[in-house]
Structures are given as structure tokens and as C-alpha cells.
Amino acid sequence: MLRIPCPFCGPRDHAEFTYLGDATVTYPPIDSTDQRAWYEAVYLRDNPRGPHKELWQHVNGCRMWLAVERDTMTHEIKSATAAHPGTRAALAAETAR
Amino acid sequence: MNRYSWFSVLKEGLTGHKGWPRAWRDPEPKPAYDAIVVGGGGHGLSTAYYLARNHGMRNIAVLEKGYLGGGNVGRNTTIVRSNYMLPYSTQFYEFSLKLWENLSHELNYNVMFSQRGQIGLFHSPAARDAAARRANTMRLNDIEAELLSREQLMTMIPHLDYSASARFPILGGILQRRAGTARHDAVAWGYARAADRLGVDLIQNCEVTGILRQGNRVTGVETTRGTILAPKVGLAVAGNTTLLTDMAGLGRMPIESHKLQAFVSEPLKPLLDYVVAFALPGGHFYISQSDKGGLVFGGDLDMYNSYAQKGNLPVVEDVAGCAMALMPCLGRVRLLRHWSGVMDMSMDGSHIISKTAVEGLYLNTGWCYGGFKATPASGWCFASTMAKDEPHELTAAFSLDRFERGLAIDEKGQGPTPNLH
Numbered sequence: 001m002l003r004i005p006c007p008f009c010g011p012r013d014h015a016e017f018t019y020l021g022d023a024t025v026t027y028p029p030i031d032s033t034d035q036r037a038w039y040e041a042v043y044l045r046d047n048p049r050g051p052h053k054e055l056w057q058h059v060n061g062c063r064m065w066l067a068v069e070r071d072t073m074t075h076e077i078k079s080a081t082a083a084h085p086g087t088r089a090a091l092a093a094e095t096a097r
Numbered sequence: 098m099n100r101y102s103w104f105s106v107l108k109e110g111l112t113g114h115k116g117w118p119r120a121w122r123d124p125e126p127k128p129a130y131d132a133i134v135v136g137g138g139g140h141g142l143s144t145a146y147y148l149a150r151n152h153g154m155r156n157i158a159v160l161e162k163g164y165l166g167g168g169n170v171g172r173n174t175t176i177v178r179s180n181y182m183l184p185y186s187t188q189f190y191e192f193s194l195k196l197w198e199n200l201s202h203e204l205n206y207n208v209m210f211s212q213r214g215q216i217g218l219f220h221s222p223a224a225r226d227a228a229a230r231r232a233n234t235m236r237l238n239d240i241e242a243e244l245l246s247r248e249q250l251m252t253m254i255p256h257l258d259y260s261a262s263a264r265f266p267i268l269g270g271i272l273q274r275r276a277g278t279a280r281h282d283a284v285a286w287g288y289a290r291a292a293d294r295l296g297v298d299l300i301q302n303c304e305v306t307g308i309l310r311q312g313n314r315v316t317g318v319e320t321t322r323g324t325i326l327a328p329k330v331g332l333a334v335a336g337n338t339t340l341l342t343d344m345a346g347l348g349r350m351p352i353e354s355h356k357l358q359a360f361v362s363e364p365l366k367p368l369l370d371y372v373v374a375f376a377l378p379g380g381h382f383y384i385s386q387s388d389k390g391g392l393v394f395g396g397d398l399d400m401y402n403s404y405a406q407k408g409n410l411p412v413v414e415d416v417a418g419c420a421m422a423l424m425p426c427l428g429r430v431r432l433l434r435h436w437s438g439v440m441d442m443s444m445d446g447s448h449i450i451s452k453t454a455v456e457g458l459y460l461n462t463g464w465c466y467g468g469f470k471a472t473p474a475s476g477w478c479f480a481s482t483m484a485k486d487e488p489h490e491l492t493a494a495f496s497l498d499r500f501e502r503g504l505a506i507d508e509k510g511q512g513p514t515p516n517l518h
Binding site: 001002013014015018020035039042043044046047048049052054070073074075096 | 337351400410411489515516
């Protein structure tokens with residue numbers, strides 16, 4: 001079992017989470033007609049053996065989306081933060097307070 | 098190298114089994130070959146065999162970083178079938194099944210191909226409609242299939258949970274009688290021995306560390322056993338595809354590496370005559386009984402990207418739950434072994450056999466869960482692609498550029514989510 005340090009709930013078993021995949025992928029703007037950019041975002045992945053930034057959702061917990069840094073060879077988890085930048089900033093402000 | 102036959106078995110039996118030669122040589126790598134296949138698994142070895150057999154290329158080598166057949170060909174649940182839906186897949190897998198049917202004779206090696214039949218269960222009227230559609234699609238492609246009623250199933254496989262309180266009540270199944278299982282290691286060893294007999298160098302403990310290019314042409318590979326030159330290099334490295342394509346500078350791939358676990362129980366007396374599978378929201382499971390009596394079964398991926406050949410416990414629990422839901426009589430059966438392999442999960446769930454942007458570099462990947470059954474046809478078509486430098490007609494649709502051209506072959510209709518295929 002992986003233990004994911006959820007910033008909202010604390011360390012939890014990964015069975016509470018669902019997995020989406022590579023967190024570095026950003027889609028083009030929704031009105032973009034750049035076929036190449038869409039192709040790259042939808043289909044191509046770095047698929048590294050080693051550190052990987054990825055999206056997990058804590059569905060059986062706080063339901064928040066998390067950006068997790070995990071090693072795909074050792075499964076070691078380096079960090080887990082809120083995936084949404086706004087939530088991340090709010091969380092940081094809350095922690096600092 | 099002697100041929101295996103009833104006569105050789107008899108002769109060796111009478112003379113103390115002292116005359117069996119080793120099954121293949123252990124050659125030193127030559128400085129150059131006409132073609133190199135990277136990956137000594139099922140697909141790499143069958144590719145090398147068909148390069149030699151069909152295309153007369155004898156000065157070729159298979160490079161394997163570990164030992165032959167140590168990857169996914171030795172880690173799967175050995176199911177062979179051709180019950181696909183989309184035109185390109187049906188034809189490709191049916192061709193593969195036909196090669197399977199003569200494989201032991203072809204290789205002079207008993208791959209223990211057992212056409213015991215594969216049954217996919219359905220559990221709802223909608224799933225029955227889908228199964229009927231699948232059976233009809235298969236029949237239209239000249240592949241036999243039949244629908245089984247619940248009553249038929251009860252006589253064929255009495256041990257399933259047919260009770261009203263079953264977690265997944267069984268309504269019936271779809272049967273492909275020509276499907277079955279094969280001895281997975283024997284497939285690797287059979288291809289290795291047959292390729293070796295045709296002069297192919299099988300080089301183990303030889304990890305590729307770099308791919309040499311001159312401009313846009315491949316010229317060879319760097320390995321842990323020195324530089325080896327070749328004008329044609331084929332990659333058949335399953336979950337490690339991205340590492341090799343990165344070395345070749347091919348750019349990012351429509352592939353994610355995920356791990357899949359498989360399980361085998363202690364040996365039991367004959368219990369299950371068919372391969373049985375079901376897939377529905379909440380459960381995915383496939384099981385058969387090996388000739389040694391062990392129940393061989395598996396389920397879903399571990400779901401997160403991984404290059405580690407080690408499984409995680411939630412999937413063990415999930416698969417055990419599926420086993421109990423299907424065959425409650427397994428409750429006291431002990432697990433003998435379980436293991437994990439790294440799958441090359443593609444973005445549409447279909448494989449890639451293709452030329453690449455680099456001349457002389459060919460790619461064989463994206464097999465997801467289903468590479469074992471494809472072993473003969475994959476080698477056949479990949480060898481043709483490498484030898485002729487043009488796609489084989491059966492795999493032309495499975496090109497690397499199909500994603501960019503909007504021609505994904507998504508059997509499951511799952512979209513670009515590799516871990517859900």
C-alpha cells in the first residue's frame with residue numbers, strides 16, 4: 001500500500017484515492033485549433049522511470065485533487081499538494097497563519 | 098542440434114537422458130549484424146524467428162538485458178483468444194490464433210497449446226446484448242463464437258456461483274471454442290530454440306544503453322557488452338519502450354508503463370475445463386487451470402504508472418474478492434505465487450507495430466494486457482515490417498502515427514486513458 005500524505009486529511013492509504021495520470025500535461029485553450037498541440041496533450045506522455053508528477057483524487061476522503069510527486073521505480077512519495085493553484089495558495093496561506 | 102521427436106524421447110529414455118544437447122547456443126555478440134531485435138521476450142524471439150524463416154535473414158541477433166523469457170512472456174495468464182470487435186483487431190488476432198494452432202509443429206517444441214475454449218460471462222440483459230453483438234461481429238469475420246445460456250453453463254462449469262445471492266448473478270456467457278491457453282515459458286523457449294537453429298544469435302545479459310544514429314538513420318546500438326552495428330533495429334521491449342525510444346531521440350510516446358499482477362494457486366485436481374473471464378464495473382477477472390493443476394488468474398492493473406515488477410496489496414484483495422464471487426469453492430485454496438509485470442499501456446488500448454521517424458528503427462509496443470496471445474502474429478508482422486521496410490497489411494492500421502491522424506483503434510471505447518484499457 002502506498003501512503004499518500006494528503007495535505008487536508010493527513011497520510012492515507014492509496015486505496016482511498018483514484019489515479020488520473022501525468023500532472024504536467026496542460027491542454028490547449030478550449031477554442032484552440034492547433035491540432036499538433038491537442039495531439040501532444042491528449043496522447044503523448046513522458047512516462048519517466050523515476051520521479052513522476054501525477055494527479056490523484058482523494059475520492060474516499062476529502063474529494064480534493066492532489067498533485068503527487070512519486071518515483072515510478074521505487075514508489076517513494078516525495079510530496080503531495082493541492083492540484084489547483086488557487087487551493088494550493090489558500091492552503092499555504094492557512095498553514096502560514 | 099537434434100530434432101525433438103517420439104524417437105528421440107524413446108532413445109534418450111533408454112540411455113539415461115545423457116544425450117540431450119543444450120537447446121540454444123550462448124554466442125558472443127558479433128561487431129555487426131544485418132538486423133538487431135532488442136528484447137528477448139515472446140515478441141522479440143518470434144520476430145527473430147520469422148525474420149530468419151520468412152525473410153531469409155540469418156545474420157541477426159536478439160539482445161536481452163536479463164535472461165530469455167524473463168519479462169512479461171513469463172509473467173502472464175497464458176490466455177489465447179481472438180474475440181475482438183474492430184476490423185483490424187479481429188483479423189490480426191485471428192491470424193495469430195491460426196499460427197498458434199500449428200505452433201508446436203512449426204517450432205518442433207511442445208508449447209502445450211490447449212484449445213479448451215474461453216468463456217466471457219455476462220451478468221445483465223445489456224451485457225447479453227453486447228455479447229450477442231460481439232458474437233455476431235466475430236461470425237461475420239469468420240471467427241466462430243456462440244452464446245451460452247445459464248443452463249448450459251451450469252452443466253459445463255458447475256462450480257460457479259449460480260445462486261440468487263451471487264454478487265454478480267450469471268445470466269450466460271459467450272464462448273470461443275478455439276481459444277484456450279498455452280505454456281508461456283515453452284513459447285519463449287520454443288521460439289528461442291527455433292530461431293537459434295536458423296542461426297540467430299540470442300545474446301543474454303546484454304542491456305542496450307544507447308541507440309546509434311547517423312543523421313536520421315539508425316546505425317546500431319551501444320550495449321553493456323560493447324557496440325553492435327546494424328542497419329535495422331527493432332524494439333520489442335514492452336514496458337521499457339519509453340526508455341529505448343528516449344535513447345533514440347524519438348520524442349514522447351503514446352505509452353504509459355503500468356504493472357499488472359497475476360496469481361497461481363497450489364495444484365488442484367481437474368476443476369475448471371475452460372478459461373473463464375468476466376469484466377464489468379466493479380470486477381475484472383480471468384481464470385484457467387494449468388496442466389499442473391494450478392489455478393492461474395488475474396484482474397486489473399495496479400492503476401498507477403510504474404516500472405517496478407512488484408504488485409500492491411489492494412489489487413490482491415480485489416482479485417481474491419472476484420475469485421470468491423465467481424467460485425466460492427476456492428475459499429480454502431492457498432496461493433502458491435504471485436508476480437507482476439510492466440505493461441506497455443497504449444493510449445487506445447491497441448498495439449503499435451510500426452516504422453518510426455528514424456530510418457531503420459522499428460517499434461513493437463502497446464500490447465497492454467494482451468500481448469501473449471499475439472506473440473506469433475506480432476513476430477510475423479514485425480519481421481515483415483523490418484525486412485521489407487513497409488507495414489505488413491495486417492498491422493498497417495496499427496502505426497505509430499494513427500493517434501495524430503485521428504485513427505485510434507479503441508476496442509473498449511475508453512478514450513486516451515491508458516490505465517483503463
